[in-house]
Amino acid sequence: MLRAKDLGEWKIIDIFHKNFEEAPDLLVPFGDDVSVVDLGKDALAAIKTDMLVASTDVPPGMTDWQVGRKAVVGTISDFAAKGVEPKAVLVSLGIPAEYSKISLEALAKGVNAGAREYGAFVLGGDTNESRDLVIAVMLLGATRKGQITLRSTAKPNDIVAVTGPFGKTAAGLQCLVDKTVRIRRKLEAELLEALYMPKARLNEGLTLSKRGLTTSIIDSSDGLAWSLHELSKSSRKGFIVDKLPTTESVKEYAKMSNIKLEDLILYGGEEYELVMTVNQEKWEEAKEAIEQVGGKLIRIGRTTRERGVRYKRGHDTILIESRGWEHFKSGDQNKETLARRFR
Amino acid sequence: MLRAKDLGEWKIIDIFHKNFEEAPDLLVPFGDDVSVVDLGKDALAAIKTDMLVASTDVPPGMTDWQVGRKAVVGTISDFAAKGVEPKAVLVSLGIPAEYSKISLEALAKGVNAGAREYGAFVLGGDTNESRDLVIAVMLLGATRKGQITLRSTAKPNDIVAVTGPFGKTAAGLQCLVDKTVRIRRKLEAELLEALYMPKARLNEGLTLSKRGLTTSIIDSSDGLAWSLHELSKSSRKGFIVDKLPTTESVKEYAKMSNIKLEDLILYGGEEYELVMTVNQEKWEEAKEAIEQVGGKLIRIGRTTRERGVRYKRGHDTILIESRGWEHFKSGDQNKETLARRFR
8 A cells, every 4th residue: 555655745745636626716826836816806815835844844953943933934935936925924833742831932933033034923823732843834915916927937048047056955954964074163054054044035036026027936945956847847848057056165065075066056955045037138137136135146047948957067968857855755865865854 | 841731722822922923903813713914905814724633633433534624624613703705725734654645535635625615725735744644724715894703892791692502522522432331323423423524604604794793703613611711701701601502412422421411512622613692682683694594593691791601500500611622731621521632
């Protein structure tokens, strides 16, 4: 008999999708970063839910405050991708019986901080007893017709761009998992900061959306490779990447450890940059608009008519695999990339 | 050091409430059945989240389909209380690695059935690996200014009413826990049906709300006693109950077991009737309106200026205690009433 662990996350999602009757007036397809509902009077509500489970999603050394904050910030990243301002947060908690009052207070403050950092308020929730610490976050915001750019509308010869470097989170996780790699304290601190204190690119996402600057967009919480494949698959276009943006710290960590730099950049996940396609004619405008709100836009390649996601490095062209972190898949491909499980 | 199990659910909620910065334009107070957010253009969104944790919330014998359905129906009951039509459902799942594909399919169909039964569609969600089966449901619906009746606005000399009998769920649970009580198969089937296939009083709630027929209202998922106390506390009024509506099946079960009938009716929980106060002048209109949508309204008492929730039985008046099922409190008062834990 097939079990959840044999199926893996994507097949499980598929089972759910197949068994959910599709709403007739679906404004955003099932599986995109947010769902949109017409409330009448031209008012559209955007909603999103995301669950954090401590035993699989929380790296060692993360404080309760950071756990609460991250549960919210990770969800806000999906709103950032679709250019929706978060207004309200609801939080459903499963709490172990042994969890301390001090931890509860820190967790609550963290949830509040995650919301307030992006202008939202926590309006309510639900608490339950459970074996794992589980935080299900729900976000609500207002949107308008035409405001949301989907994953499925990339065009040929668009510029592929991202809002920041990749690989820090993966390197930070690896620091925690493999203690045999000896690195400078300052380097470790920088990598762990990325892991413990993720930022959502809300200002960037709101700016891009308001000015209609992208042709397709997604958040990168499942890894850069996975996000590129998701845009490529949804849009039925190919991608050629010729630059993998990262930081000196990630390069240094790759040198010290036995992990290929490309793997840290491509297959990490739990980092919250935006990955998008931009029409060439809008590129300069998009770059400037993002710089005006204190962010940056990095060109990493272009779209093609032929499918597939490739990385062109000098004269070599290699395929970028369609993988990232997948829940339930602890036994197979996840292990090959990075040990992101801390049981 | 204080732990979650020492604090109990209400003190934990209090910790969260204290640490969440309050939104300046709060339309419905923290802790009421739903939260309401102004999306602009006169459009108000109502949202609600509820979590079901299998190890504490699912009685033995419940099918996966029923578990999925119940997770949604329990949340819809809160929308029913506030007269909001559910439009969209999001569902965040924590799934044990050993959970089977067949169970996943049944669960998905159950979630969909719970939504469709009340006119809503499941638009998306999130799946994660966790030790418990955890289902966090988020609901969204549209509402209007003035549509929502709060818990806090009961008036003196209002009629206290409910939409149906109480005690079946508690008796059904007790059937499962205490196998020494021998009852007729048909009786058992009736009690278990109430437990496994709860119904939300959505039509009743929508009718009451549309016509502004109640002065305060709440759903009864934490038990009749708890709901009465919650309305009483929020409204700063007292309640005198002179009738405890139940069924012949509950009476029969109480006779066969060692449990007091009043305890089954008052302190059970997980049943989804509406508990409300109605101005005397609107009573007949409210009764007729509810009958027109196929429901019923049962008068069980009246409100008073003096605080406290009392039950008048003949010449006796006894205090109704402020208790119901409370998560984390498995050791103390919950055990005294009904064993609702199945570890």
